[in-house]
Structures are given as structure tokens and as C-alpha cells.
Amino acid sequence: MLKNRIIPCLDVKNGRVVKGINFVELKDAGDPVEQAKIYSDSGADEICFLDITASNENRDIIYDVVKETSKNCFVPLTVGGGVRSIEDINKLLNCGADKVSINTAAVQNPNLIKEASKKFGSQCIVVAIDAKKTLEHKWSVFTHGGRENTNIDAVEYARLSEKNGAGEILLTSMDKDGTQSGYDIDLTCQISKAINIPVIASGGVGNLEHLKDGIVKGGASAVLAASIFHFGTFSIKEVKEYLKSKNVSVRI
Amino acid sequence: MNVTIVDYKSGNISSVINSFEAVAQDNININVTEDLNQIKSSDKIVLPGQGSFKSCVDALNNISGLVDALKDFALVNKKPLLGICVGLQMFADVGYEEAETKGLGWIPGKVSKIDNKNGKYKLPHIGWNEIEFMKNSKIFNGIENKSHMYFVHSYEFIPEDKSVISATVDYSTKVVCSIEKENLFGTQFHPEKSDKLGLQIIKNFINL
Numbered sequence: 001m002l003k004n005r006i007i008p009c010l011d012v013k014n015g016r017v018v019k020g021i022n023f024v025e026l027k028d029a030g031d032p033v034e035q036a037k038i039y040s041d042s043g044a045d046e047i048c049f050l051d052i053t054a055s056n057e058n059r060d061i062i063y064d065v066v067k068e069t070s071k072n073c074f075v076p077l078t079v080g081g082g083v084r085s086i087e088d089i090n091k092l093l094n095c096g097a098d099k100v101s102i103n104t105a106a107v108q109n110p111n112l113i114k115e116a117s118k119k120f121g122s123q124c125i126v127v128a129i130d131a132k133k134t135l136e137h138k139w140s141v142f143t144h145g146g147r148e149n150t151n152i153d154a155v156e157y158a159r160l161s162e163k164n165g166a167g168e169i170l171l172t173s174m175d176k177d178g179t180q181s182g183y184d185i186d187l188t189c190q191i192s193k194a195i196n197i198p199v200i201a202s203g204g205v206g207n208l209e210h211l212k213d214g215i216v217k218g219g220a221s222a223v224l225a226a227s228i229f230h231f232g233t234f235s236i237k238e239v240k241e242y243l244k245s246k247n248v249s250v251r252i
Numbered sequence: 253m254n255v256t257i258v259d260y261k262s263g264n265i266s267s268v269i270n271s272f273e274a275v276a277q278d279n280i281n282i283n284v285t286e287d288l289n290q291i292k293s294s295d296k297i298v299l300p301g302q303g304s305f306k307s308c309v310d311a312l313n314n315i316s317g318l319v320d321a322l323k324d325f326a327l328v329n330k331k332p333l334l335g336i337c338v339g340l341q342m343f344a345d346v347g348y349e350e351a352e353t354k355g356l357g358w359i360p361g362k363v364s365k366i367d368n369k370n371g372k373y374k375l376p377h378i379g380w381n382e383i384e385f386m387k388n389s390k391i392f393n394g395i396e397n398k399s400h401m402y403f404v405h406s407y408e409f410i411p412e413d414k415s416v417i418s419a420t421v422d423y424s425t426k427v428v429c430s431i432e433k434e435n436l437f438g439t440q441f442h443p444e445k446s447d448k449l450g451l452q453i454i455k456n457f458i459n460l
Contacts, residue, residue, distance in 0.1 A: 095266065121302045122376060123378070
């Protein structure tokens, strides 16, 4: 049986982790290479890096980080943030990323997803959707790190992304992100039902039940979280043992 | 010993390279090349494959003499060859991804889309799933039955002769996920992304 995936996400800025594991025994709490290794050794099903480097000059640093990480990390590595072109995707994959997640550029240029999935295969193209509730059961897609409202319906956009060749959808609820009050289950459920590719739920996890709800109620194939792992609230092992005890199938 | 990962300019092979380099002992050279002479003189070959069946076959054919060199290596000299993902699928006679495309024809069979029961199962089949042994395979030394491996695919290899199947995976149907036929090995899952157990499979192949 296919297992539900637990994906810790590390925010990386100028090559340093700004939201990652905050454990005392780490030699260097800001080193993404070391943190990714710890996650993969402790049973993470995939690792996600979100590059939040603000300036273009520092953009190249992420390539070195990915290169170093992939030498020691033998579970899939997804890298997102600032990916704009076929060339960006190509560079990340060549450095050892297994998947690339694309947000703003995918909205601005739907051909990018078409072209990228044809060139590199759907399996490595993840469309990241930042969605914010506008009406009851309605969400709008936001770009530029949540600053710009595109007024595109999130469910429709997920359908279009699938049609264009995305292999997965990384779905973040902007209303829930950072609140620790749980995923937007309604949103996750609507999108998961609307498309036939896997949905990764993101934004809002504060406790173990939230993770379970993302999968059981939201229909997500994978759940992503940052803070609960970052602050050491729960370990990957605790998460998996809890889910197993609730009859949610996970890899242990 | 020389292990060659065939770089035929299709898809991303850095993870495959990293994993082989991570497990290789000092006396093992891991080469990454499309050079025909180097391929011919290798002891073992790894044929990776990402993207569509058609794009991988096209890329192989684009390198003049490569298909013949691989055929000599695998079918005439019968030296060990491991196909990963589409690398395995290409052993078949024909594939139906994008367009009907002729495969290498090394193991009779076809590559078709997984039956997702009208959308009941999501495709691609992405994530960790348990493999179920159908027979002993040398590359499964030290691996327990029902171990988890990492999958990303929408198509499956259906060989005519079922005795080549060394493992299946349960996803809507029993999907073929590993084969062994004499010196030919193949995995539909990605050992290079399957954590310690995946690395063990790679080690087993290197140590054959």
C-alpha cells in the first residue's frame, strides 16, 4: 500500500536555514546540509528546501547547498523559491534536486510547466499554489510570496496545472500558514477531489491531529510542515508513530 | 572494477551518480559517460531513465552506436546491467507513453499506463510503497520482503514471461516493480532515493 508522506520543510536564506531544526546538539544550527541529513536519517519521506533569498546576486548559493545536500541525502529532495525558467530548473536538477517547485512563474507563464514537464518529466515538476480564502468555499491564487492577488480561482488553477503536466501540487493555505491551527481542510479537500495528481498539504500545522486531518479529511497524499519540526515540538518518529496509531499508513 | 552510468542526456541523473559514489568501495570506479569504448570495456552498466518512454528511447537513439553497444554488452557478452525506472521500461518491445514507441526489445513485453480505476488511484504513483518478492533476486540480498521503496511513475512494464518478475508493488493492481533475467536487472522504483535499503540494492548490484 502506498504510504502517506511526511515532508519537513526548511526555509533557506542566503545558504543558511532560517526555519529548520532547532536542536542543541547540532554543530551548526544554520547548516541546511546537516539538517537535511538529520531529517532523512530520522525517517523523513522527502525533504523540501524553500529558498527565500531576496536578492538575485545570492541566488547561486542555493545550487551549492543542493549539491552538498544531495551527496548525503538519499530520499527525494524538492527545491523551490525563485524558480523562473527552464534554465533554473535544469540547474537545480543537475545539482541533485529531485523535484523543483514553481510558484509565481507558473502563474505568469503556464507554458513553463508544459515545457518543463515535457523536457524533464512530470515527476519532477511540482506546482506550488499559495491560496487565500475570498468567499465561502472559494480561494484565490496569490503570487510573489503572497503579496499579489491574481484573482485566479485556486481549484481551477490546480486543474489547469495538472493539465499542463504538473506531477504534484504543493498547496499552502495563506490564511492558515503560521497560525498552528491546522491545515485549511476545506481547501485541501476541494483541490484533492478536483485533480488526479497528488496534493501536498501545507500551512498551519500545530499538532499531530492536524497532520492526520490533512490526510484523512483533506485527502492529501503528503503533509508538509516546518515549525513543529523546527522548534522540536515533534520528531518525525513521533509523527509517524502517532499516525500509525490512528490507522494512517506511513513508512516506519 | 568499472561501473558505468550511461549518460545519454535524458533527465536528471545526479541522484543516481551520488548514490553509486556513496556506496562504491575504493577499488570500484564509477564512470558517467556516453563514450562507447568506455561502455564496452565496463564490467557493469547502469541505465537510468527519467521523463517519458519516448523521450528516453529518442535520446538513446540520438547517440550513434549506443543502442548496439548496450546490446552487445547485455545480450552478447551478458554482463550485468541495471535499468532504473524508464531504464527498466526500455527493455520492453514497445511503450505507449506520448506515442507508440519501439523499445530495446531485450525482454518481450510492453509498457502501459497503470490502470487507475477511473481516477480512484492518483497518478503518478508517487511515494513509498512496499515491494513484494516474487522470486529471489541477487540485488535483494539483505533486503526483507515488503520493504519500502520510493516510486515515481505512471507507466508499468508488463513482461510476457512472468518468471522474470522479481517483485511487484500493490497500486490498484500488482504492478511489476523489479525484474531479473540472467544478467539483466531492473527496478521501477528508485533505489537511489530509497534511503538505506535502496543503497543496499545498489551495493548488491556493484558486488554481483
